[in-house]
Every structure is written in structure tokens, then in C-alpha cells.
Amino acid sequence: MDDLLVVGGGASGMMAALRAAECGARVRLLERNEKLGKKIYITGKGRCNMTNDCTLEEFLREVPRNPRFLYSALAELSPQALMERMEAMGCPVQVQRGRRVFPASEKASDVTLALSRRLRALHVGIELNTRVSGILTEKDRVCGCTTEDGRTFSCRALILATGGLSAPLTGSTGDGYRLARETGHEVTPLRPSLTGICTVETWPSMAQGLSLKNVRLSAPGGKKFLFDQRGEMLLTHYGISGPLVLELTSHLPDSGEMPEIHLCLKPAVEEAELDARMVKDLSASPGRSVQRILEGYMPHSLARIFPEICGVRPEDTGAQINRESRKKLVRGLKDLTLHIRSLRPMDEAVITRGGVVVRQVDPGTMESRLLPGLFFAGELLDVDAHTGGYNLQIAFATGALAGRRAAEYCLREETV
Numbered sequence: 283m284d285d286l287l288v289v290g291g292g293a294s295g296m297m298a299a300l301r302a303a304e305c306g307a308r309v310r311l312l313e314r315n316e317k318l319g320k321k322i323y324i325t326g327k328g329r330c331n332m333t334n335d336c337t338l339e340e341f342l343r344e345v346p347r348n349p350r351f352l353y354s355a356l357a358e359l360s361p362q363a364l365m366e367r368m369e370a371m372g373c374p375v376q377v378q379r380g381r382r383v384f385p386a387s388e389k390a391s392d393v394t395l396a397l398s399r400r401l402r403a404l405h406v407g408i409e410l411n412t413r414v415s416g417i418l419t420e421k422d423r424v425c426g427c428t429t430e431d432g433r434t435f436s437c438r439a440l441i442l443a444t445g446g447l448s449a450p451l452t453g454s455t456g457d458g459y460r461l462a463r464e465t466g467h468e469v470t471p472l473r474p475s476l477t478g479i480c481t482v483e484t485w486p487s488m489a490q491g492l493s494l495k496n497v498r499l500s501a502p503g504g505k506k507f508l509f510d511q512r513g514e515m516l517l518t519h520y521g522i523s524g525p526l527v528l529e530l531t532s533h534l535p536d537s538g539e540m541p542e543i544h545l546c547l548k549p550a551v552e553e554a555e556l557d558a559r560m561v562k563d564l565s566a567s568p569g570r571s572v573q574r575i576l577e578g579y580m581p582h583s584l585a586r587i588f589p590e591i592c593g594v595r596p597e598d599t600g601a602q603i604n605r606e607s608r609k610k611l612v613r614g615l616k617d618l619t620l621h622i623r624s625l626r627p628m629d630e631a632v633i634t635r636g637g638v639v640v641r642q643v644d645p646g647t648m649e650s651r652l653l654p655g656l657f658f659a660g661e662l663l664d665v666d667a668h669t670g671g672y673n674l675q676i677a678f679a680t681g682a683l684a685g686r687r688a689a690e691y692c693l694r695e696e697t698v
């Protein structure tokens with residue numbers, strides 16, 4: 283019998299397994315894929331933004347969902363401790379813009395390699411191509427698991443680290459939610475987060491592929507804004523995407539009416555100033571089409587469709603644009619309203635919103651409050667964060683805490 287089974291060889295599971303082995307437990311890691319850490323390879327566009335070199339307070343501000351649940355996990359493995367650990371495991375790191383931390387090589391594969399090396403050095407048993415299908419209990423405690431191909435593994439404790447539903451080709455198809463439910467746990471509604479938005483308006487598709495830099499995106503929410511940030515976004519065949527939009531989706535309500543989105547193409551210039559500039563430009567080019575004049579304000583592919591978006595005839599020349607049309611164009615530069623039709627599907631999302639309810643999990647140990655010997659880690663839990671390395675840090679930190687505490691649990695059980 284193994285002391286501890288870790289189900290899922292992603293970021294959280296690998297960290298959990300190596301931490302438990304360091305604490306003296308006999309550990310076996312069960313992974314359904316033919317290799318470990320498949321999702322890590324695609325993180326950060328293949329560069330793996332593994333954490334963010336920020337303080338605890340700053341970190342928690344980037345976690346819109348259940349931040350306080352993470353205090354103990356981040357105390358167990360802070361971003362700085364993770365960076366030191368990665369370096370010690372032979373994966374030097376570098377801090378880039380926004381304090382995002384990457385492997386110095388900028389190769390995500392180096393992160394998986396370092397973790398796998400450490401697992402081997404600690405003699406963790408690794409079972410690849412092994413998909414866990416059920417959790418076994420005896421006398422109201424975890425005692426093992428079954429696999430899809432009919433095998434049974436026994437243990438004193440088990441860590442579920444099967445990830446969420448996003449990027450299912452990497453192995454995270456939501457098995458953990460079913461396993462959690464089957465052992466009596468609640469799972470909050472699941473939805474994609476950090477993903478693109480399909481808009482009711484079709485004009486973004488007419489300029490698809492266009493990246494808009496230094497724009498402001500906001501969404502009202504009661505008296506204040508749900509979201510109000512400047513940055514970069516992308517127009518696509520379905521609507522909008524890119525860093526600003528991904529970030530916005532993690533602020534959207536989980537149910538009920540979706541807010542309008544307001545896009546400001548010129549956040550640094552006041553409306554009156556823009557109007558004065560437009561008056562000058564229109565009178566300087568009386569014979570030019572308004573589309574050409576607008577190229578001084580935005581990229582060609584957007585200028586081409588912008589008059590129509592604002593309700594202005596595109597064939598009008600500078601001289602033909604009256605006060606009312608000019609005001610419409612200036613208003614459009616400051617505020618284009620977009621409506622959310624839907625979020626892009628889960629398989630395109632960076633992260634799953636929702637998961638195992640955190641009140642059924644002890645935040646100090648990651649152990650289930652319902653079933654002794656069962657621990658949780660990673661995206662499977664109802665915690666998620668913004669982009670910037672925070673989600674992998676959550677996976678590593680909850681994994682480290684679950685690993686140590688599960689090892690302690692096993693040693694206690696052994697002596698009973």
C-alpha cells in the first residue's frame with residue numbers, strides 16, 4: 283500500500299507529490315496522459331508565467347474568488363519561495379514586466395522538466411496513462427482509488443489535483459468535479475473565465491485581427507465600475523479578446539444580467555480636445571473622405587468601418603460632415619458600446635470559474651471537512667485569479683500545502 287496517492291500530474295499534483303515525498307511519505311502520482319504537466323507546456327504562450335513576484339496583499343487583490351481561502355497556502359509557498367525552489371531545482375527564473383515570473387530560458391518545458399527530475403530523485407512512483415475513475419472509502423475514510431482500466435490502488439490519503447475544464451486536450455476534462463461530488467462535496471456552477479467575448483455587435487469581425495493598444499475598457503456595475511482598465515485588446519471574428527478582455531471576464535457576474543462594455547479608443551484625450559482636433563482636421567481636408575481623415579485617429583481597418591459604427595455616412599467628405607456627424611464621431615472615439623452575447627466556450631478559456639466549494643475544505647490543510655484523508659489542490663477548487671502568473675502560483679501553493687499536510691496525515695495514521 284502507498285501512503286499517498288496524488289491524482290493528476292499537473293502543476294498542483296506534481297508539487298503536492300514532491301512536497302509529500304520530501305516530508306517522508308511514500309507517494310504515487312497517477313496521471314491519465316502519457317506525460318506529466320501537459321498544460322504547463324502551453325502556459326504563457328509556451329513560456330510559462332509561473333508566478334508573480336508580488337507581496338501577499340498584492341497577490342490577494344488579484345484573486346476575485348475566495349482570496350482568504352489562500353492565506354495558509356501562500357504562507358506555505360509564497361511566490362518568492364516558489365522562485366527559490368525552481369532555481370534550486372535547476373530552473374533559473376527571470377522577472378519581467380508586471381513582475382511576471384518566467385523560466386530564464388523562456389521555455390515552459392524547463393518547468394515540467396525540473397519538477398519531473400525532482401519527483402524522480404524523491405522516488406515518487408509515477409503511473410502514466412492511468413485515469414482514475416473512482417475513490418474508495420472504508421469506515422468513512424479514503425482508502426484507495428480505481429482506474430478506468432480496472433486497476434485498484436490502496437492508500438492512507440489521496441490528493442485530488444485533476445484541474446478544471448479549460449483546455450481539455452491537456453487532460454483536464456473535469457473528472458475531479460465528478461469524483462468530488464461522488465464523495466459528497468458540492469461543486470459551484472462552472473463557467474469559463476479569462477476568455478474571449480462574443481458580442482451582439484458584428485462590427486469587430488469586420489476588423490478581425492486588429493490589435494488595439496492603449497485603449498480603455500470599462501463595464502459599469504452599480505455605483506462604481508465592475509471593471510475599468512487600460513491596455514491592449516483584439517478584435518476577432520466573434521467579438522473581442524486579448525489581455526484586457528480576458529481580464530474583464532474574471533470580473534463578470536456569474537449569473538444574471540451581463541453589463542454593457544464601453545470601449546474608449548482615446549482614453550488620454552478629453553472629448554472637447556478631440557472635438558477641436560476633429561474640427562481642424564475636417565476643415566483642412568474638405569475633399570477627403572471621412573474614412574481617410576479617421577486614419578489619423580486609428581488603424582486603417584477600423585477607420586474603414588468607423589463612420590458606419592457611429593451612424594455617419596462613410597462616403598461623406600470633410601466638408602460634408604456637419605456638426606451632428608462630427609459629434610457622433612467624437613463620441614464614438616470616447617465610447618463605443620458593446621453588448622455581451624456569450625463568453626467563448628470552456629475549451630478556449632484559460633481558467634475555470636467555480637469548483638469544489640471551499641467551505642467544505644480546511645484552508646489550513648486542504649483536507650476535506652467531509653471525508654478524512656481526502657485532500658484537494660489546484661484549479662479544481664473554487665478559486666481563480668487574474669492573468670499574471672497568479673493561477674499557477676495558486677496551483678503550486680495549494681499543492682505544496684496539501685502535499686505536506688497529507689504526508690503528516692499518513693504518518694499519523696501509520697502510528698495509530
Ligand SMILES: Cc1cc2nc3c(=O)[nH]c(=O)nc-3n(C[C@H](O)[C@H](O)[C@H](O)COP(=O)(O)OP(=O)(O)OC[C@H]3O[C@@H](n4cnc5c(N)ncnc54)[C@H](O)[C@@H]3O)c2cc1C
Pocket residue numbers: 289290291292293294295312313314315318319320321322324325326327330331332333412413414415443444445446448449452453454455456457458631632633659660661662670671672673674675677
Ligand atoms: C492556454 C493557457 C495558458 C495559461 N497560461 C498561464 C500562465 O502563463 N500563468 C498562469 O498562472 N496560469 C496559466 N494558465 C492557467 C494554469 O495552466 C492553470 O491554473 C494550472 O495549470 C492549474 O493546475 P492544476 O494542476 O490544478 O491543473 P492541470 O494543470 O490542468 O493538471 C491536472 C492534471 O490532472 C490530470 N487528470 C485529470 N483527470 C484525471 C484523472 N481522472 N486521472 C488521472 N489524471 C487526471 C490531467 O491530465 C492533468 O495533467 C493557463 C491556462 C491555459 C489553458
